[in-house]
Amino acid sequence: MRHHGRDHTQAETHVLVAPQDSCASCGGVLWIGQWRDRYVQTLDKDLYLIMKDKRCSSSSCAHAHLRYRSPQEGRLVLKDHEFGLDVVILAGEKHLRENLSIPRIYKLLRDQYRVPICERSVGNLIDDYVALCECVAGDTDRLRTRLAEQGGIVLSIDGVQYDDRSPVLYVQRDVLSREVLYAERRLARAADDLVPMLERSRDLARDLGIPILGIVSDKERSLVPAIAKVFPDTPRQFCHTHYLKNVAEPVEEEARTLEEAVREVVTSLRDLERRLERQGSAHEVTAQVSPAPAPVGKTTAPDAPAGPSGNAAAAMPEAEVAAALARAGTTVGKVSGRPILEPAGLKRFRRLEEVRCAATKAARKKGGPRKAAGL
Numbered sequence: 001m002r003h004h005g006r007d008h009t010q011a012e013t014h015v016l017v018a019p020q021d022s023c024a025s026c027g028g029v030l031w032i033g034q035w036r037d038r039y040v041q042t043l044d045k046d047l048y049l050i051m052k053d054k055r056c057s058s059s060s061c062a063h064a065h066l067r068y069r070s071p072q073e074g075r076l077v078l079k080d081h082e083f084g085l086d087v088v089i090l091a092g093e094k095h096l097r098e099n100l101s102i103p104r105i106y107k108l109l110r111d112q113y114r115v116p117i118c119e120r121s122v123g124n125l126i127d128d129y130v131a132l133c134e135c136v137a138g139d140t141d142r143l144r145t146r147l148a149e150q151g152g153i154v155l156s157i158d159g160v161q162y163d164d165r166s167p168v169l170y171v172q173r174d175v176l177s178r179e180v181l182y183a184e185r186r187l188a189r190a191a192d193d194l195v196p197m198l199e200r201s202r203d204l205a206r207d208l209g210i211p212i213l214g215i216v217s218d219k220e221r222s223l224v225p226a227i228a229k230v231f232p233d234t235p236r237q238f239c240h241t242h243y244l245k246n247v248a249e250p251v252e253e254e255a256r257t258l259e260e261a262v263r264e265v266v267t268s269l270r271d272l273e274r275r276l277e278r279q280g281s282a283h284e285v286t287a288q289v290s291p292a293p294a295p296v297g298k299t300t301a302p303d304a305p306a307g308p309s310g311n312a313a314a315a316m317p318e319a320e321v322a323a324a325l326a327r328a329g330t331t332v333g334k335v336s337g338r339p340i341l342e343p344a345g346l347k348r349f350r351r352l353e354e355v356r357c358a359a360t361k362a363a364r365k366k367g368g369p370r371k372a373a374g375l
């Protein structure tokens with residue numbers, strides 16, 4: 001897969017769906033109205049984003065022309081950009097705060113982060129960052145006309161920071177048009193400090209005579225009360241990703257322990273698989289290994305390798321099935337999960353349970369060496 005001359009074979013696909021289900025204007029059902037896709041290079045990944053934007057299903061609705069988009073896209077990347085916001089912030093902060101030259105930032109991105117970028121683009125990133133830090137696009141005629149036409153704003157407010165010591169870049173975006181309205185880089189982070197910044201968006205909507213339909217933000221301590229103060233009656237929602245991450249926090253340690261246990265089982269299954277290959281005899285194996293999947297009756301695993309002949313051959317169907325089950329175990333030990341909702345460890349555990357069920361069932365059918373197999 002190549003795009004703009006770049007290799008995207010390793011790109012990680014993410015599907016971003018607008019989270020709303022009903023229209024903010026008429027309450028009607030929202031349908032997926034368009035698909036978009038783009039590549040985004042972040043500091044650690046090449047992402048292939050597929051966006052499923054929604055629109056109101058009622059053609060008579062005042063918002064029928066609006067496209068509802070996932071706010072996640074704007075958190076990752078600015079409109080019409082190839083590099084993620086994290087790359088822009090790194091380049092900008094290195095330049096503004098540490099006075100690093102463009103060639104040095106270029107070298108840092110190429111060598112340390114493996115970001116495929118050219119030196120000229122690094123200069124552009126810094127320009128973009130400086131422009132973003134003082135962005136007042138909400139005051140321009142072009143954007144005001146666009147916002148007035150679309151009839152409402154869904155405001156996303158994000159505080160992004162390069163590291164703990166650097167100032168926070170607060171970005172206020174309209175999710176519907178994907179435009180940045182206002183952004184500011186500031187050190188102070190008390191709630192009252194953030195109020196004037198939020199009031200700009202409130203005043204913009206008032207000036208244009210359009211509603212702020214909703215607000216999406218992360219759960220930053222000072223941002224939440226500031227939003228409540230400036231927008232007391234506007235529906236607010238925390239970003240799903242941030243919210244789920246917070247919810248998942250208490251179980252993180254257990255998930256790690258589970259993942260380690262799964263890894264151990266998979267390692268012992270891999271050993272079993274190797275031993276089976278070497279010995280070619282189901283009887284020897286069941287006597288030696290526990291907790292191994294049990295040998296099974298006459299069924300032959302579909303992709304089991306051909307075995308040796310002679311005395312061992314009589315036992316082969318069982319050995320083959322045992323080998324196939326061990327192989328299934330090692331294979332499911334490699335499945336990848338989707339972080340937060342479906343951690344890899346949990347997914348592997350469930351798949352391993354399925355393998356164990358299959359093995360137990362087979363052993364029961366056979367009525368044979370369940371005990372020896374440790375099931």
Ligand SMILES: [Zn+2]
Pocket residue numbers: 023024025026027028056057058061062063064
């Ligand atoms: Zn509608």
